[in-house]
Amino acid sequence: MSTSAGPSTTSSSSSKYPTIVPGGGLILAWQLKGKKVLLVGGGMVAAGRLVNVKDADAHLTVISPRSGLSGEMKHRIDTEKVVDVYHDRSFGGEEDLYDAEGKLYDMVLTAIDDSDLSRSICVMARKLRIPVNVADVPPECDFYFGSLIRRGPLQVMVSTGGKGPKIANQVRTLVERSLPENVGEAISRVGVLRGKLRERVPEQKESGRRMRWMIDVCERWSWDQLAEMTDRDMELILAGWEKGKAPSYVEVKGVTKAYAPTWHSLAKRFFATCPVVGYISPWSAGLLGFAAGAAASLGMVAARRPEALR
Ligand SMILES: C[C@@]1(CC(=O)O)c2cc3[nH]c(cc4nc(cc5[nH]c(cc(n2)[C@H]1CCC(=O)O)[C@@](C)(CC(=O)O)[C@@H]5CCC(=O)O)C(CC(=O)O)=C4CCC(=O)O)c(CCC(=O)O)c3CC(=O)O
Numbered sequence: 451m452s453t454s455a456g457p458s459t460t461s462s463s464s465s466k467y468p469t470i471v472p473g474g475g476l477i478l479a480w481q482l483k484g485k486k487v488l489l490v491g492g493g494m495v496a497a498g499r500l501v502n503v504k505d506a507d508a509h510l511t512v513i514s515p516r517s518g519l520s521g522e523m524k525h526r527i528d529t530e531k532v533v534d535v536y537h538d539r540s541f542g543g544e545e546d547l548y549d550a551e552g553k554l555y556d557m558v559l560t561a562i563d564d565s566d567l568s569r570s571i572c573v574m575a576r577k578l579r580i581p582v583n584v585a586d587v588p589p590e591c592d593f594y595f596g597s598l599i600r601r602g603p604l605q606v607m608v609s610t611g612g613k614g615p616k617i618a619n620q621v622r623t624l625v626e627r628s629l630p631e632n633v634g635e636a637i638s639r640v641g642v643l644r645g646k647l648r649e650r651v652p653e654q655k656e657s658g659r660r661m662r663w664m665i666d667v668c669e670r671w672s673w674d675q676l677a678e679m680t681d682r683d684m685e686l687i688l689a690g691w692e693k694g695k696a697p698s699y700v701e702v703k704g705v706t707k708a709y710a711p712t713w714h715s716l717a718k719r720f721f722a723t724c725p726v727v728g729y730i731s732p733w734s735a736g737l738l739g740f741a742a743g744a745a746a747s748l749g750m751v752a753a754r755r756p757e758a759l760r
C-alpha cells in the first residue's frame with residue numbers, strides 16, 4: 451500500500467499535525483560535560499571551535515604544533531589554561547583518536563590547512579564511529595556548527611544547512627538585536643524556581659500539575675519581572691502551590707512596588723533602541739524633542755527682549 455503524501459491526501463486530519471520538511475539537520479543541545487573532544491589544529495577557526503566546546507564543559511585535547519598557534523589559541527592554552535591536554539606536535543595517525551586511557555574520543559574536530567590530512571582523519575573517525583566535523587568541508591562533517599547566541603542559560607543556534615553561512619550570521623545578528631537584555635537572567639531565575647518546586651513536590655505523579663503551574667508562572671510574570679524575582683518572592687510564589695494557584699507579580703510584590711519603575715524598565719525606556727531599525731527609544735526622542743523645543747523658545751524670548759534688558 452502506498453503511503454506517499456500527494457496533494458490528494460491533504461485532508462483535515464493531516465493538517466492537524468506538523469508538516470515534515472526533509473532536508474534539514476537535527477538541531478540538538480549535545481551535552482558534552484564529562485565527554486572528551488579532540489581538536490586538531492590551532493588557528494583562528496580552531497579557536498572558535500574551542501570556545502564552542504568549552505562553553506559546553508567538554509574535556510578538550512588539542513593537537514597542533516606551537517609554531518602554528520594563533521594568538522587566541524596561545525592565550526587559551528597558556529594564560530586561561532582551558533585546554534585540558536595540549537600536544538605540541540602534528541597529528542600522528544589513528545592512535546591519536548584514543549585518549550591517554552586508551553578510550554576513543556567522543557567527538558573529533560579538525561581545523562587545519564591540509565585537506566588531504568583532514569580527509570584521512572575524517573575517514574579514520576568514521577571507521578571508529580566517532581562523530582567528526584572538518585571545518586568548511588560539508589561532506590566530511592557528521593554535524594555542522596551554527597551561528598550562536600549565548601545569554602546565560604539561553605542558547606540560540608541558526609543553521610542554514612550549509613547553504614549560506616554568512617546569512618546564518620546575519621540572521622543571528624537580527625535575532626540577537628531583538629532579544630531583551632534580561633532574558634538570560636529571567637531563565638536563570640525560573641531555573642531556580644523550578645528547582646525549589648521539584649524539592650517541594652518531588653513525586654513523579656505530580657509531574658502534570660507541576661508543569662501546568664510552571665506554565666502559569668511564566669505566563670503571568672513578564673521576563674523583566676522574572677529577572678528580578680528574589681528568593682523571598684519565590685517562597686511567596688511557591689506558597690500558592692497548595693491552593694493550585696500561581697500568584698502574579700502584583701500579588702507577590704504588592705501594588706505599589708509593582709508599579710514603581712525598576713532600574714531595568716527605566717534603562718529600557720531611555721536607552722533602548724528599536725530592535726529592527728535601530729531608532730532611539732520614543733522616550734529619549736520625546737525628551738530630546740522637548741529639550742530642543744524649550745531651547746528654541748528660550749532663544750526666541752531672548753531675541754525679542756529689548757536691548758536694555760539683555
Ligand atoms: C557546512 C559548514 C561546516 C562547518 O564548518 O561546520 C560550513 C561550511 C563552509 N563555510 C564556508 C564559508 C564561510 N563560513 C563562514 C562563517 C561560518 N561558517 C559556519 C558554519 C559552517 N560553515 C557550516 C554550515 C553552517 C550553516 O550554513 O548553517 C558558522 C555558522 C559557524 C562556525 O564555523 O563557527 C560561521 C559563522 C559564525 C558566526 O558568525 O556566528 C563565512 C562568513 C564569514 O567568515 O564571515 C564564510 C564566507 C561566506 C560564504 O562562503 O558564504 C565555506 C566556503 C569556503 C570556500 O568557499 O572556500 C564552506 C564550505 C562550503 O560551503 O562548501
Ligand SMILES: NC(=O)C1=CN([C@@H]2O[C@H](COP(=O)(O)OP(=O)(O)OC[C@H]3O[C@@H](n4cnc5c(N)ncnc54)[C@H](O)[C@@H]3O)[C@@H](O)[C@H]2O)C=CC1
Pocket residue numbers: 490491492493494495496513514515517518519520539540541561562563564567585586
Ligand atoms: N567554518 C568556518 O567558519 C571557516 C573554516 N575555515 C577552514 O578551516 C581551516 C582552518 O582555518 P584557519 O584556522 O584559518 O587556518 P590556519 O592556517 O590559521 O591554521 C591551521 C592550523 O592547523 C595546524 N596544523 C596544520 N597541519 C597540522 C597537522 N598535521 N597536525 C596538527 N595541526 C596542524 C597549524 O599549526 C595551524 O594551527 C581551513 O581549512 C579553512 O578553510 C576557514 C574560515 C572559516
